[in-house]
Amino acid sequence: MASDPPADTALTGRKAGGESSPSALTSSAAANGRPVIECIGLSKCYRLALGYEVEALSGLDLEVRTGEIFAIVGPNGSGKTTTIKLLLGLIFPTGGEAYVLGEPPRSRRAKRRIGFVPEGPFFYQHLSGEEVVRFYGRLCGIRGRDLRDRADELLKLVGMSNRRDVVMSQCSKGMVQRVGLAAALVNDPDVVLMDEPTSGLDPIGAKEIKDLIVRLRDAGKTVLLCSHLLEQVEEVCDRIAILHRGRRLAYGPLTEILQVKDETELVAADLPEEATAKLAGLSHRAEMRGGAHRFILKPEAGMFDAIEIVRASGGQLLSVGRIRESLEDAFIRSVMRTATSATEPVSTDAGDSTLPDRPVEQPESGGEPT
């Protein structure tokens, strides 16, 4: 899919249906100083039987800026899909406001510039991949030759050009996901909302989708991605919001959210046994991974001493440096901190009122929405 350079025109190309230029809308949002997507205290409660309510989203504040890949991560039931539905106007907020391209979620003007890839998309079963793309293109006001060309470009882009005539009822999950992506991009959107876009895909398919997301950003699109697959998100996104039980636990650039640990990792290959033993003595963890030795050095061990051991033994130093925590680590840390705050007894001392009623935020470089 990604190895098809001509298809890249599909990401940068024409404007759908003779409508106002998408970049005009985006730039107007930017010119107003407004982000592409904006949530201000966005809340959603679902009413259940007997008067019970479930709070799916609670006071979410976030901004997604032009040309970035923003990810909302969190476990199932954290409010990711609820956020997407609110941004698409499929459900209505019980509190707060949301804007996409400076317009309310149900604005058809904004929807001309939005692409949406749902989790496990389902299309009319009698339509082929090409017909599905054309169907959504017609809904966006694209007609005739423009539509035909657009469908060709997009099917090539998502690697479906050779299987364009396969009807949906005979498509694999991965093929349906690819067609869903093409259908979402048919109107050359400025903003692409993706809900678990790699769901059900094999590793190659998932890699292709990740590459495509990056190419979308490179083509100037803004991508809002919801996923619980933290590793995949970590590879592509610029900024994230971590949600848990409808609350925002962390928010900001990935580089700021992922803390640098006070640990040094050394990876080396072709080490003789003696050197391996010496390095193991300096480490509190040593393992073989992919034919290379990996050592997590003790805090008191000197990094340069360890490097000297590798050099003297004739081994090959592959990497050395401080360890940055993974997104998974950051997520678990955020959740655990919230859980700890929640179980801490509330002080009756009037002077001790520092117990937060909302999770502690990560420091941000971009500033909060106002």
Add this chain to the structure above:
Amino acid sequence: MREITTIGFATFGEAIRRRILVIFLLFAIISIVGSQVFKTFSPGEADKFVVDLGLNSIKWFSMLIAILLGAVMIPQEIERKTLHTVLAKPVGRGQFVLGKFFGTCLAVLFNAALMGVAFAVVYVIQQQGKDLDPALLLQFVLTCAELVLFISIIIFLSTFASTVFVLVVSFCVIVLGSTSSFLGKIPAESWISQVVFITIGALAPNFEVFDLSRAILTHASVPPDLIYYPLTYAAMYTSIMLLLSFVVFNERQF
């Protein structure tokens, strides 16, 4: 308008591929063609038998098809979340409802037309080459109007209710619609039941206004008001149902 026709044609394409619909269509055509065989059971009234069975087959099988299609159209889109991808495009909720209505009407009327052709062939054979009675064509037009009205009720129900509920209520609507002129005349034991009967009779569609069978069987000419009144009635009832559908669907959350 283009959005409506796009959704409508996609709905039509999906609908006509349903096996259950083909089965009902076959049953209807067998029933119409079979009237040639079974007319021997009513000697002297062969014409009446063929016309009765033919027209009733077209009407009732089309209504069954309308129920089975209309009851699943919108709930299935919500359940399968196809609706999410459609409403994520610049498509209004009203346009979506109209598109579904349009597509369902196309599918049902397409099937009714096929049954109508089968009936016309059987009728011409029965009449030994005589031309079709114009009243039969008018009856077919009125049956189509009746079906459109009925579909609008089903679409309205399906904007807020589950498939099973729509199925059950649609059958009730058929019963009430076929007996609505009697409902207000039923002797009630209390004033409450009298009010209930009158209210239901007033709200339920009156399918009897679409019936021209008396004129057809007596070969009498059909007065214009027997055509204009039901057509106006169908147009107004359908408009109200679609308006209610917009209002309800506009407030729904998916």
